[in-house]
Amino acid sequence: MPSSLYLVLLLLGLHVTTYCASPIISEGKVTTCRYPQPNVTLYKMSSNNADFAFNLYRRFTVEIPNQNIFFSPVSISAALVMLSFGASSSTQTQVLESLGFNLTVTPVAEIQQGFQYIICSLNFPKKELKLHMGNVLFIGKQLKPLAKFLDDVNNLYETEVLSTDFSNISAAKQEINSHVEKQTKGKVVNLIQDLKPRTIMVLVNYICFTAQWANPFDPSKTEEGSSFFLDKTTTVQVPMMHQMDQYYHLVDTDLNCTVVQMDFSEKALALFVLPIKNNMEWVERSMSSKTLKKWNRLLQKGWVDLFVPKVSISGTYDLGVTLMKMGIQDAFTDHADFPGLTEDSGLKLSKAAHKAVLNIGEEGTEGVPVPEERSLDQSEMTHLHHIIQFNRPFILLILEKTTRSILFLGKIVDPMQAA
Structure with missing residues (x-):
């Protein structure tokens, strides 16, 4: 040899x-x-x-x-x-x-x-x-x-x-x-x-x-000391971004998780997947290419009061x-x-x-202007029923649209864990 x-x-x-x-x-x-x-x-x-x-x-x-x-x-x-x-x-x-x-x-x-x-x-x-x-x-x-x-x-x-x-x-x-x-x-x-x-x-x-995000967050609305629940008894304080806007989202009753799609400004998107408490392992075992196709079919656009931690x-x-x-x-x-x-x-x-x-922040990348806040009329306000807070461990996917490639895949258990 x-x-x-x-x-x-x-x-x-x-x-x-x-x-x-x-x-x-x-x-x-x-x-x-x-x-x-x-x-x-x-x-x-x-x-x-x-x-x-x-x-x-x-x-x-x-x-x-x-x-x-x-x-x-x-x-x-x-x-x-x-x-x-x-x-x-x-x-x-x-x-x-x-x-x-x-x-x-x-x-x-x-x-x-x-x-x-x-x-x-x-x-x-x-x-x-x-x-x-x-x-x-x-x-x-x-x-x-x-x-x-x-x-x-x-x-x-x-x-x-x-x-x-x-x-x-x-x-x-x-x-x-x-x-x-x-x-x-x-x-x-x-x-x-x-x-x-x-x-x-x-x-x-x-x-x-x-x-850059298609709809950047307003940095003035980021709460610096918001609680993120690592488990039943442990929390850490994180900067929590906040925005009320229309997002594609769904509740997957089979996997018992909530999915929110956040679009980047061009040819890419992020999927934030939030299992219900104590259901992370079931979601992890079940995810597949068929899951992504199902979500793509079922995602619907609607008003969401969204809370997402800054992550590094x-x-x-x-x-x-x-x-x-x-x-x-x-x-x-x-x-x-x-x-x-x-x-x-x-x-x-x-x-x-x-x-x-x-690294995920309010703008997605430096130098992106934050759009002016706009008022909502009464008909829009009646649809603001979804409050989605990513304040416990969640799964994140970043996909490129043209090739349907998963650029990045991960799980955020502790947003404050040193990068």
Whole structure:
């Protein structure tokens, strides 16, 4: 058995007030992703991607019970599909099947084309929504990557490939951390704390997202010392935003939860899910792509007196053990098979890490003007029956509308837990 060469997979997700600009550069050339047309596979994929997101979420609830959870499902999925591009045999099969795909029904090429569309669509410039997802592959100078792999990951997955000297672990770590810090405008620093000897490739995936609410909150109505109930006996004081407006919302009597949709100004939305007391686990076990479709069908617009806490949380995860439990096993062992990536043998994953950051405030992003308060006539006042207070643990989803992708998924157990 040849000696192992280690590939480290790191993934980031950011929802921050920052400008995330980065054309993809490979060997000094700026490239443009080929933008395919959406096909039937894309729409089927949205269900697969959602179910993978909820399955991974449920794994986290077991591994870190009663804690905040926050991650970027689409970021993790896209990086794994990109990695599968260089894999074959059971290594490739395990990666794609763990994402929920039946390869006898959906060919590998269709899956890869679908993710190509997702990445291109997410990165397509938008006026009031700053969204960019990208990959950076740091590859050892001595490695001989296949030209087809470099071309494909550049054009299909917007992956920047940088030659790196891993013989000096300290210098390589500094180079990677500096690059990540630059790409995220200083929001993620010291991402890599250590590298194994004989590491020769590190894949970093990041997603930056900044958007303003379609209807920003008025900061003057935020109550700084409002009670948030962590459990039956424990509360913390949080800044609670308040707004009376028309929102799409529903009460799901099957899951015993309330759902409120808050729109961003362009092509994205947030779903706030509030289970009734002591019903969080039932909602978590039941959520699926079918749940999202049901909610989309049943949401109705009406007046809501809404209370939402300001939130600043993050999630950091070592995904290796979790992904292995979900079926991606060979990639982390000496059975790993990546013949489409490099001429060198013995390549396997040594680490898969993920970090996501979330900040929610009155405006969604800095510098967004708050609309003037308007008076309500008597006919409108008669419909103001819904008071919805997110003053206990709730689930949060942030979705992009065009691709139906879950950009971020999480649970806020304690809004004051340090990000």
